[in-house]
Amino acid sequence: MSSGQIEPDGNPSMFGLVNSDGSVRDRLPITVEDLRGLYADMVEARTFDDKSMAMQRQGRLATYAPFRGQEAAQIGAAAALQDDDWVAGTYRDAALNWRAGYPWRLLVLGRTGDERGGELPNGVNVLPPSITVGGHMIHAVGLAWAEKLQGNSRIALTSFGDGATSEGDFHEAMNFAAVYATPTVFLCQNNGYAISYPTSEQTKSKTIAAKADGYGMPGMRVDGNDVVGVFVAVREAAHRARKGEGPSLIEAVTYRMGPHTTADDPTRYRDEAESRDWEDRDPLLRIRRLLAKAGGWTEEWQEDLETSASQVIEEAVEWAENVPEPTVEQMVDRVFAKRPRSLTQQLNETGDD
Amino acid sequence: MIELNLAQALNGALDTALSSDDRVVLLGEDIGRTGGVFRITDGLRDKYGTDRVIDTPVAESAIVGAAFGMAIAGMRPVAELQFLGFSYPAYDQVINHVARIRNRSNHRFTAPLVIRIPYGGGIGAAEHHSESTEAIYAHIPGIKVVVPSTPRDARGLLLAAIEDPDPVVFLEPIRLYRAIKEDIPEIYRVDIGPVRVERSGDDVTLLSWGAMVKETRQAASVLEEDGISVEVIDIRTLTPLDRDGIVASVEKTGRAVVVHEAPLTGGFAGEIAATIQERCLYCLQAPVQRVTGWDTVFPLKRSEGHYLPSVDQITAAARRTLKE
Numbered sequence: 001m002s003s004g005q006i007e008p009d010g011n012p013s014m015f016g017l018v019n020s021d022g023s024v025r026d027r028l029p030i031t032v033e034d035l036r037g038l039y040a041d042m043v044e045a046r047t048f049d050d051k052s053m054a055m056q057r058q059g060r061l062a063t064y065a066p067f068r069g070q071e072a073a074q075i076g077a078a079a080a081l082q083d084d085d086w087v088a089g090t091y092r093d094a095a096l097n098w099r100a101g102y103p104w105r106l107l108v109l110g111r112t113g114d115e116r117g118g119e120l121p122n123g124v125n126v127l128p129p130s131i132t133v134g135g136h137m138i139h140a141v142g143l144a145w146a147e148k149l150q151g152n153s154r155i156a157l158t159s160f161g162d163g164a165t166s167e168g169d170f171h172e173a174m175n176f177a178a179v180y181a182t183p184t185v186f187l188c189q190n191n192g193y194a195i196s197y198p199t200s201e202q203t204k205s206k207t208i209a210a211k212a213d214g215y216g217m218p219g220m221r222v223d224g225n226d227v228v229g230v231f232v233a234v235r236e237a238a239h240r241a242r243k244g245e246g247p248s249l250i251e252a253v254t255y256r257m258g259p260h261t262t263a264d265d266p267t268r269y270r271d272e273a274e275s276r277d278w279e280d281r282d283p284l285l286r287i288r289r290l291l292a293k294a295g296g297w298t299e300e301w302q303e304d305l306e307t308s309a310s311q312v313i314e315e316a317v318e319w320a321e322n323v324p325e326p327t328v329e330q331m332v333d334r335v336f337a338k339r340p341r342s343l344t345q346q347l348n349e350t351g352d353d
Numbered sequence: 354m355i356e357l358n359l360a361q362a363l364n365g366a367l368d369t370a371l372s373s374d375d376r377v378v379l380l381g382e383d384i385g386r387t388g389g390v391f392r393i394t395d396g397l398r399d400k401y402g403t404d405r406v407i408d409t410p411v412a413e414s415a416i417v418g419a420a421f422g423m424a425i426a427g428m429r430p431v432a433e434l435q436f437l438g439f440s441y442p443a444y445d446q447v448i449n450h451v452a453r454i455r456n457r458s459n460h461r462f463t464a465p466l467v468i469r470i471p472y473g474g475g476i477g478a479a480e481h482h483s484e485s486t487e488a489i490y491a492h493i494p495g496i497k498v499v500v501p502s503t504p505r506d507a508r509g510l511l512l513a514a515i516e517d518p519d520p521v522v523f524l525e526p527i528r529l530y531r532a533i534k535e536d537i538p539e540i541y542r543v544d545i546g547p548v549r550v551e552r553s554g555d556d557v558t559l560l561s562w563g564a565m566v567k568e569t570r571q572a573a574s575v576l577e578e579d580g581i582s583v584e585v586i587d588i589r590t591l592t593p594l595d596r597d598g599i600v601a602s603v604e605k606t607g608r609a610v611v612v613h614e615a616p617l618t619g620g621f622a623g624e625i626a627a628t629i630q631e632r633c634l635y636c637l638q639a640p641v642q643r644v645t646g647w648d649t650v651f652p653l654k655r656s657e658g659h660y661l662p663s664v665d666q667i668t669a670a671a672r673r674t675l676k677e
Contacts (some may be wrong), residue, residue, distance in 0.1 A: 086426070119459035127425070128457045132449050138415050139450065142422020142430075149378065149404055150427065172415035179410060334456045335495050337463070337518035340546065340593030 014253060015233060020281040022289025028228055030267030032296045036141070038079060038227045039287045040299075040305050042071040044282060045095035047309035048104060049258075051317065052094075056262045060321070061111045065092045069225070069257030072283030073189045075099050076230030077157065077252070080238055086143040086156035087126040088136045092189075092256075093159050094129075102126045104316035112320055115334060125154070134160060134167030137186065141173050144182040144241070154181040155241040157234070163194025165208055166244035178215040183241035185234060186212075186249040189224060196269035212249035224252030225283040255281070281322065357537055360530040362504035363393050363469075364403050365537075366511040367431065371401050374429060377515060378491070380407040380416055381433030381469075391471055417443040417468060421451050424466040431517055436514035437472035437524065438481030444489075445456060451520045452495030467514045467521045473614060475528035475566040475661055477654035483527075484651055485615040487563075491521045492589040497545055498591040500524045506589055509543030517545060526564035546590050548598035553623055554582035557608040557671050560599065560625060562588040565612045572667035581675065585602075586593040591621055599625060600632045607638035608674035614661055617645040639674035 017025050028035070049068050056064040067074060070092070078099030080086070082093050087100045110117025111127065118128030125143075130136035140158030164170055165188060177184045188208050192199055203255035205211055213217025218240075222233040230252055237248035237249040255278040259266045266275070291297035333345050357365060363554040379394055385408035388395030409416050413434050420430035434440045447468070454462050474483030491498045499514055499521055501507040507525070514521035551566065552573055561569040566587050573583040584602050588595075603609045609629055611622035613659045626641040644662045652660050 044629060078546075088422075111514035116457060116459050118457045119461045122461075125456075127462065130450075132445070135418065135445055135449055138418030138446075139422040139425070141415070142419035143425075144422075146423040146428045149423075169414060169418070172410075172412040173418070175410060176412065176415045176419055258420045334459050336455070336497075336593075337460075342593040342596060345596065 004191040014223050016226040016229040017232065018226045018228050018286055018290055020225070020286045020287050021232065022293055029232060030228060032291070032294055035228065035287065035291060036296050038075055038231070039284070039291060041075045042095075042227065042284050042287070043077060043098055043217050043305045044312065045071050045098065045307040047306065048094060048098070048107070048258065051313050052108075053262065055257070055317070059240070061108075062113045063261050063263055064111060065261045067092050067095050067256075068168045069255045069278065069282065070191055071095055071188055071226035073224040073230050073252040073254045074159070076227040077159065077187050077234045080231050080234035081157060082154075084125055085115035085154055085238070086140060086147075086289070087159070088140040088143065088156065089129060089159035090133075090136070090161065091129045091131055092161070096159055097126050100124070100126050101250075104313060105319040108316050108320035109323055114323065114326060116323065116326070117320075133276070134164035135161070137164065137169055137173035138176065139185075140184050141177045141180075141182050144177070144184040145180055148183055153242055155185065155238055157185040157187055157238070159187045159189060159204035161194065162188060162190040162192070162199045162202060162208060163197070165211065166194070166202055172246075174212070174215045174217070178217045181244070181246035183244070184247040185237045185241055186247060187234065188249065188251045189254055190251050191254050193256060193270070195258070195260045195264065207251060209249060209251040217247050217249060219249040219251065221251045221253060224254030225281050225288060227283060236299060252293075254283075257282075354538055356534050357504050357508075358531045358534045359501070359504045359525070360391060360393055362508040362537055363525065364395060364397070366508045367394060367397060367401070370429075370431070370512060370515045371405055374515075376427065376429040377431065378405050378407060378423065378428055379431045379433065380409050380420060382409055382411055382416070382435055384408060384433050386435050387461070389411050389433060391527070393469070394433065404651050406653055409526060411424045413439060413443040414446055417446040417451065420466045420468070421446060421454070421464050424464040424520075425454065425462050429465055431467045431469060431515060434468060434470045435634075436484075437486055438484045440470050443468075447490070447496065447522070449491050452493045456495060463518060464520050465518050465525050469523045469525060471527045471530075472524045473528060474528050474651055475564065477657060480653065483657075485563075485613065485646065487524055487591055488615060488619055488621045491621055493636055495520070496676045497521045498524065499589065499591065500526070500563040500591060501589055502526060502529060502563050502587055504533065505537050505541065506543050506549065506587070508537050509541045510545065510589065513545050521545065522580055523561060525595065528564050529567060546593060546595055548595045549587040549589055550602070551581065551585040551587045554584040554606065556582040556606055557610065557674055558584045558586055558602045558606045559610050559612060559667065559671065560586045560588060561612040562591065565614050568662060568664050569612050569667060571664045572671065575664060575668050576671055581671070583671070588625070594624070594628070596628050596632065599628060603629050604633050604636045607636050608671075609637075610642040610644060610667065610670045610674065612644045612662055612667055614646045616648045617634070617643060618648050620645050638675075642674055643669040644670045
């Protein structure tokens, strides 16, 4: 079997600040307290992921796409944005979306199979997850473009996987963003596989970041399991965008520790040895190691984090599972701003009689 | 009042929208410097600048996808695709995103954009330039599909489409762009939805939209000369469909002929015919007739005459309903 990701940890061509053993490559540009915050967020996200997997097995959620292993890429990126920036991500981006303001309860509600899970609170500018692969990258170009044309400082980040970079939509979105210098950050979470197809076979380009060159925008390769590295890289790209210097591509090299979705069996296409190898590069583990060395982590704190995260997620689940069943009128009335007469007629004709 | 052809009416409507609403931007291939392949946006770039009338790279999916993002972020984009036959790269954006964001977000995000697309044959164009595939757009829930046939409706419906809170696919009949002129009031809106009764009559209803309204109108004149009283209905909004407007006419005449230049099978005439038999079977004096293009690939110039429905075919279909 091929290896999904070929680049080893600590590759000098890949930007990163925290190695998997918890050592640092350079002085960290954030405080221990901030790092503890990022760590706590990752713990909360993983709790959600674990809970969602369990709920899907119990038949309480529709198909679920886990992000285990990608917490650093998602939390680090969202933490680098401002509260009202736009985010257009995928079905695997629950951690990113949550950190950008999407409440857990709505993420759960959406996954129970309810469109009301996409009704974000006002002020939270996160689009409901895009399920088709790659079609949403251009939306972040349009969103950012509109902000630029209207003289606002908001930017847009779009998150996608390595698989999406093979779509023609990737090319069109990258090209448009560069041509119009839209304030867009392209975040590719290269997690090693497009379902079963390894990144190393998907492209002859040496890296995904290198593709940025052809569009005339900067591309940066970052250790996607290093939350500080991702945070710094995205913060820089966001800063560039906000200053009017246009889009950037960030390739966050990470690993999908779980299956593609709950309907997938990864043992059919990858070695367990490879997955075990990445367990040591777990994004939570390395920050824990670093914090422990700096005196910022204790067993007790870990327990507190896990307890409070479980409580928060349980509350979200409880809320979502108690939302009343949707009515046929609600289904009909979310298609247009005003229900057309043709739909009223269909409602009347199709009703119980 | 000002006398304009359909192309000029569209240009004027876009001018009005750009001048009255800062949120309106136009984007598309060649719409700026050249004013578009059919010159519908002629002069607007000079008047409003390159931030409002935007020439884009050749990428239909990106044009619609970017317009979609702009619409969510509060703008009112009007995208132009050059021909209906070139619109399919953007079909994914329309069916999977544009038509669904209101539903996906339960009204939190909306996409009030217009996608203008010239369509239809009769000008001897190259392959892919003559198609009439409105039915594949009319089949998508969450968008409105509008097809004007007159300069007045072109202005009124385009302004209504730009102001509409939901996405509109706006199909423009290429061969009518410069076919007729009409007096149009400066302030003019036409509601999206209701059919237009082009001509009132009692014996038979001819229903059509877009480019074929011209031949349908001519057929009505021929029939009138023979003493047949013809009602002509211009559908003009395919979705949401004004079923009541159609039924009201056929209840009066008892006979219906539906005319479109798209192929027969799966064409929108089937939807109209089905509606008529569901709602007023017992008022029908004769089976509903369809006069359509062939179930063939739209032909090149030398066979166009074989393909497009003719005035004779329409009058023959109407006479068939009167014989029953």
